[in-house]
Amino acid sequence: MEIACPSCGRTNPPGNKFCDGCGQTLSVPSIIPTGRGSAPEAERKHVTVLFSDLSGYTALSENLDPEEVKEITTRIFGEVAQVVSRHDGFVEKYIGDAAVALFGVPKAHEDDHVRAIRTARQIHEIANAIDGKYRERSSLPKHITKGGG
Helix, strand or coil: CEEECCCCCCEECCCCCECCCCCCECCCCEEECCCCCCCCCCCCCCCEEEEEECCCHHHHHHHCCHHHHHHHHHHHHHHHHHHHHHCCEEEEEEECCEEEEEECCCCCCCCHHHHHHHHHHHHHHHHHHHHHHHHHHCCCCCCCCCCCC
């Protein structure tokens, strides 16, 4: 049985986690029997994936109260989401101390790779600014946290 994308309707082979057409997560798929009806037209897209995590997160967690760690990550992830959105990407998911953002779906741009790079650079700036504010209040060694790209 093929899996229908809830976003674009494209049928995907069993076992796919993401739609081959639009990149949408297929975690809650609807099933379409193979060989029946007409399948939606396929479209191949290039997607740029940005993975960003906090380096030194373990040391950060060991040296600050859990509430402060949560405050830092919530603030960083909130600003990451805004930066990603400004560059026409979207955050697909947060995984622990990391964020995964996609550029090129649902709307592709010729410069999605450049948009992802600009986003990564801004994430570095955000993380470094937030890092400086918390470093002043703690006993953390210099350069613990950084935004990633």
